[in-house]
Amino acid sequence: MPSIKDLAKREAKFVSGHRLCPGCGAGVVARHVMLAIDKPVVVGCATGCLEVSSTIFPYTSWATPFIHSAFENVAATISGAETAYRTLKKQGKIDKDVVFVAFGGDGGTYDIGLQSLSGAAERGHKMLYVCYNNQAYMNTGVQRSSATPRGASTTTSPAGKVIPGKVQFSKDIMSIMVAHYIPYAAQTIPGRWNDLVNKVEKATNADGLSFINVLSPCRLGWPHKPELAMEITRLAVETCLWPLYEVIDGKYKLNYKPKEKKPITEWFKLQGRFAHLLKPGNEHFLESIQQEVDRRWENLLKKCETN
């Protein structure tokens, strides 16, 4: 793995000038992912914050070939580009080794884009799919997604007098992706650059579609203090809400186990979307979330142990 000094010397393929918010995780994720790949890269992006903020015509933050077509289909779009590359290479019309990366938010991945992602995974196109997961439809103004955690207040699952925010727990996208028997799937955070870079390296060397789920803070939607963005992602790991793990050819591997598991309230109290849960009267609801986080963490540990 390259040192951070080596990374800093690499030519940036995602460059400044984009219009993402200060404290947004997506820009950090995009920059880290692109730095981690030391080969020619074609990038695809689903409609969403990253895409609209980085490609406002006539400007672009992508110093590498880039394509956006629509919201629900970045995996299918890159399937086409990757297939074109394979045939053109076979025909001797291109000689480079090219890496294909698709970026989608949680909307473009967990929800509207799930079908095209599943199709691309099953067909085994050689691409890295990165879900920059900010846990709601942030680009359209903080609507709930199937990645939104239980209890979070969003504009379509608002905390009200009767309902305390989103009722459902988030979808387990990692298991869904692992169930496709893809060669590599991992969960990471931008707050640990080395974990992220390491995983991108492994993913881009995998033979087939690889998937990385990156927690990506949204200062407007969560909301949080911009300067705490990276810290918040690390706290998500410490509370076991967002474990760092990878699944290589079906085998689970935990990359980090907190010495002392912190209660979820530690994570919640830094974000406005959970503020209502910390008020008196919502203890029971809060407890149900802690129980589910514990249950999922234990499940994951078991999966990692059996390997």
Place this chain on the structure above:
Amino acid sequence: MSIRVAKTGNEAFAEAMRQINPDVVAAYPITPATEIVQIFSQFVADGIVKTEYIAVESEHSAMSACIGASAAGARTMTGTSSQGLALMWEMLYIAAGLRLPIIMSVVNRALSSPINIHCDHSDGMGARDSGWIQIFSENVQEAYDNIIQAVRIAEHPDVRLPVMATTDGFILSHCLEVAEFLDDDVVQKFVGDAPHRPNILDFENPITLGALDLQDYYFEHRRQVAEAMSKSIKAIDEIASEYEKLTGRRYDFFETYKLDDAEYAIILIGSTTGTAKDVVDELRSKGKKVGLMKIRVFRPFNYLKVRKALENVKVLGVMDRADGLNSFCGPLYSEICTSLYEANNRPLLMNFIYGLGGREVKEEDIENTFEHLFRAGKEGKTVNTVYIGVRE
């Protein structure tokens, strides 16, 4: 140089695709277009084409993958029908807006609901404003000839728009007709190598494709699409001339049949034209001055040329195999009205909706249509819209 064999419309499309030998095909099966990709995937499995075939999980992904492949510089083809085309709707506009020369065979079929697998033109008409060039076929020969010309039209440097060539579901897609097929090398020579386009595999000149255009640029880029569509008229004509030299078959934006001195005429699209030509012959033998026009290229619509060909007709019946559901008329009627508004002698115009969901069109239906026109001519007034062959 060429052989005459009996093939169905679907076989003809698949055969043309084999001869074109595209880099990438991404498709999803749908009745009655399924056979096209079925036959073609066998060509891939047998290694007789260089094509990489992507068996996608939906038509939306089919068009999305075509967009990715075409953006990467690959010559890219697909095929679909009806609901499949409808599911692609979002991506059709994007393919045209990104100026990607994707070539698609479309087998025209009714749209749900109610679900129906047979022919009408509602699917194609739903795509008429998407920026795709649309070429309809009367028979298997035309389908074959149209899809080959489509490659050159799409990739023409002044055009760079996606093209769909269509057949009528089941009527053409599944019926055997004798047609003349060119030799492989003749087709290869005609389509040639795809001209270079900016693409996302060019790392020396990286492009951002599909950027966000706001109030300051969107309009200019859409204006360029409109300009490309206008310019395609000349390109379509030139490519047709080149194809004529090769085959002896002349293709125009439309075909006229006994129209020159006709007082009463009908206009239609697709396979019903054959039946209509027989009726024209029969009425001519009875001394009626009748004729017809068959629209081949619906997008772009050659308004000026259509006007010139129609302005001496007395009464004109426009036959739509799709309803506009606008409380007045079908889509072809609107185009013909637009064409004729500035004509020196404006014919009386009537609109007929026919053949929806594969409803059989018999000679007496066409005769009935002409009867309406004769009556309108006699009374000097028209009725709109007439539904032909429906139980009211």
